[in-house]
Amino acid sequence: MSDCCSAPGLMPFNTALKQLLDNVPSATKTQMLAIEDCLDRVLAADVVSPVNVPPHNNSAMDGYAFHSSSLSLGGEQTMQVVGRSFAGEPYSGKTNVGECIRIMTGAKLPECCDTVVMQENTSVDNNTMALVKAPKAQANVRYCGEDISKNEAVFSKGHKLSAIDLGMLASLGIADVEVFAPITVAVLSTGDELKSPGQTLSDGDIFESNRFALLGLLARLNVNVLDLGIIADDKQAIRDAFIKADLEADVVISSGGVSVGEADYTKDILDELGSINFWKIAMKPGKPFAFGKLPNSVFFGLPGNPVSALVTFYKLSVPGIEKMQGQPYKANTQFSAITTTPLRKSPGRMDFQRALLSYNEQGLAQVTSTGSQGSGVLSSIGRANCFIVLSAEQGSVEAGESVIVEPFTSVFQ
Template sequence: MSDCCSAPGLMAFDLALKQLLDNVPAPENSQHVAIENALGKVLAGDVISPVFVPPHNNSAMDGYAFNSQLSVQAINTNSGLEIVGRSFAGEPFTGQTQAGQSIRIMTGAKMPRCCDTVVMQENTEVKDGQLHFTKAPVANSNVRKQGEDIQLNDKVLTKGHKLTAIDIGVLASLGIAKIEVFAPLTVAVLSTGDELRSPGEPLNDGDIYESNRFAIIALLEKLNVNILDLGIIRDDKTAITNAFIQADIEADVVISSGGVSVGEADYTKEVLAELGEINFWKIAMKPGKPFAFGKLANSIFFGLPGNPVSALVTFYQLATPGIEKMQGLTFKAKPKFLAKSTSKLKKSPGRMDFQRAILYFSESGEAQVTSTGSQGSGILSSLGAANSFIVLDSEQGSVEAGEMVFVEPYSALFQ
């Protein structure tokens, strides 16, 4: 991993993300879990279908099944088809129909042998055990074919896919009870600072309530990882050393907030330098210029800035892709599209800017975006009021109202 401390100027955001992803490991360990416990987990291998879905031809309607070729005369003359049996879901008709015969059938029921068509019951009349049509049936209609959804030996899901609720239903439809997924990560979270107090505690002069750790843990819960909360660590070298040693032993990823800016928390930097290989980057992004990344003996380390907005934006834009790669997910760039800014946006060239904003659509359907106001890195409420980022390139300057800008909607992680 190259040493970025001595690199002149600021590191471009895209380069920082690439170097980060190049240096975090892909997962190695997997486990089998019941599908009811697999939501949000990442597949450790491809899923190949062991069956056809549906497993047999079945009716898409409540009605009557018959063979359209053997029943042409009855259809043309509407002379009637004899009803000789029934096929219900789970209780199929086991006989074989002949010319001039039909079978009462329910939705989802297996199609009887020799039958290729179902007429919906609303288009029929039954008199004296004979089926008559009130509307001419269409041959081969209202039948779901075997394998219409999934064929035997189809690749249904791919290694590295994060399982959704719909995927769980698909696995169940294949008869798969257990699935191989990558083992979950354990992520240790801590904050450093003598001035930090937990919510509920009284504040002394100069103290502040610690919020970063709570928000980061809430986001990590959405990422489906095991969380080790190490709390607030005081500015003491022994305490910080012990916390990082414990985190490195017990976790795959260690995340701290605060102590990564120039001149801040010298103990944190000193301890990290002793325990691992850490790069303190200055990234050309706003908010979130100071960011630390590297490796401890057994884990990957992400050092987030202390300001709340900076901490959460760097977690979202940088740490999250790294964690997802370690979970087995393939990196996908966040989608962006153009929208009209209804606000004037202040920006100086030099850093990529992630400005908090509200994306909406006008009555005419035009995508428009409005700034949430002040973009200070300590104004956490503005991050919560937004639903997207306006992404302004590093070389871009201020934007006038009415100009088009690139917008990156919040992913489910931030919603």
């Protein structure tokens, strides 16, 4: 039986993504922030190291430091301990051949020393150190600039700062960095049948869920959120909501009202206020999708079915939002795995089936479908940790075959 959604005229998924990214504005507004306020912010300028890391040669071990020329002495390998170097308390004197200093991990290595022997390989009697096992010359030394050298490019413009990155910036002595200013995303839902959790459902009503999921996902994108709630099917109310969203936000997202014959008010008002394209994309779930521009913002119109709304948001809206935050597009990681379950599919659309990725006793990747893949089955995502990505040309897949999997990023986990 043919798939009614594989009919000609559907836009390939990759074409839709490219057109969207080509028409979404890049970030421009920037601000200087203290690094402690920069978690998950995007750099607006390259970061170059002002110092060497480490700033001086230092010991990688607790032990004894000396010049490697002392290792060439004949007879028993003993040295006189003439001082010490602790972290924050460097040794300021000199050592001669046959002399050493006590040194601790991380302590500055004097210029007169180039080798450290770990204390476990020594025997000490008063101020005489004997080598139980001699090290190689230049052993156990961390050299100045070994990690990062002065004037080295550390991070590039467009890099999203992680917690580890903040530690690296601190290690360079950098207190403030230039980042892109946060964008604001407005979220709304339209429909008289939609009710918020806690309200009483009348005949034909449903609880509105898309907005709550979207608000949670947006929180992980580090944007400012404007929640406009549920808007009744009233032309003026919808117009007022879109005007408010456009004036106060950089991105406007609605769910529902993008399929043929749905929400005429929404379509009419979007056409009236801006330039919106209603796409039919060769992807499943999520064929209907709207994208375009209002006078001051970008618009993403998601399908109404909850799985379709979340998949199109994740695969299309998120890359657009990230570009507006200053990040370059980066495709999500994909690799091969063996499916443990048969997968039903008709050729025509790229299919993002929800699944659980795991590893068998041999350490090989395997993937199991979460069950029903209907666009209204929200639990199919709730139980999943990845997509099985089936190309538009593919048909059904038997258990035991290799498929492409795409693990969810932190946005979707």
